[in-house]
Amino acid sequence: MLFGRGRGNRMKKGKKSKKFEECHLGTKFVFMAKYGAKMIEVYGGGDIRDYDPYKVDVTIALNDVEVPMSNLFVIPSEPKIVYVPIDDMSAPSYPLSFWVDLLDKIVESFPEQDKIRIGIKCTGGHGRTGTVLAIYAWLLKGVDEPIKYVRKRYCENAVETFEQIEYIRDLTGTHEIVDGSKSWSPVVVYTTNDDFDEDWKKWVYFE
Numbered sequence: 001m002l003f004g005r006g007r008g009n010r011m012k013k014g015k016k017s018k019k020f021e022e023c024h025l026g027t028k029f030v031f032m033a034k035y036g037a038k039m040i041e042v043y044g045g046g047d048i049r050d051y052d053p054y055k056v057d058v059t060i061a062l063n064d065v066e067v068p069m070s071n072l073f074v075i076p077s078e079p080k081i082v083y084v085p086i087d088d089m090s091a092p093s094y095p096l097s098f099w100v101d102l103l104d105k106i107v108e109s110f111p112e113q114d115k116i117r118i119g120i121k122c123t124g125g126h127g128r129t130g131t132v133l134a135i136y137a138w139l140l141k142g143v144d145e146p147i148k149y150v151r152k153r154y155c156e157n158a159v160e161t162f163e164q165i166e167y168i169r170d171l172t173g174t175h176e177i178v179d180g181s182k183s184w185s186p187v188v189v190y191t192t193n194d195d196f197d198e199d200w201k202k203w204v205y206f207e
């Protein structure tokens with residue numbers, strides 16, 4: 001079952017290759033943490049890797065898509081989905097307070113439960129999902145190197161672009177040195193091949 005499909009979904013019909021399955025699949029448990037009186041379990045996944053919103057209490061969907069008409073009727077009931085659209089391969093501009101408020105709102109909406117399972121998903125389950133997983137790992141677990149933590153606990157391909165790395169670093173004040181799993185920032189314009197050779201290593205944090 002796929003929902004939230006649209007322009008950000010690079011997956012074409014019938015093109016589901018092994019490539020999409022080799023790193024991670026399903027609704028993957030990443031970490032748990034105490035938050036006030038509640039226990040929070042955080043999961044991650046991607047639509048093309050069989051993320052299942054029924055395995056969690058609420059899903060934070062990061063796909064940069066409009067909600068298909070057929071799914072509009074699903075929103076008020078199960079599965080519970082909060083839409084926080086972010087462009088594919090990009091980072092959002094939300095301040096840290098946004099992610100704290102979002103977490104608080106989710107927790108408040110489950111007053112009866114001691115344990116709340118929160119799923120975070122996008123299309124591929126790496127870039128945007130990895131970014132938000134890293135933010136919550138830092139917020140909830142206080143890990144010093146949230147990107148490395150998420151890559152170890154969840155998927156080595158998590159957090160794809162320089163922009164996403166920068167966003168996490170800025171938001172959390174952590175300074176871990178990592179490369180993007182996929183590409184460097186598209187804002188850099190190179191005039192010669194020499195410039196490119198010298199600069200690209202810097203932009204993707206290859207050290």
Ligand SMILES: [Zn+2]
Binds near residue numbers: 024125126156157158
């Ligand atoms: Zn993966």
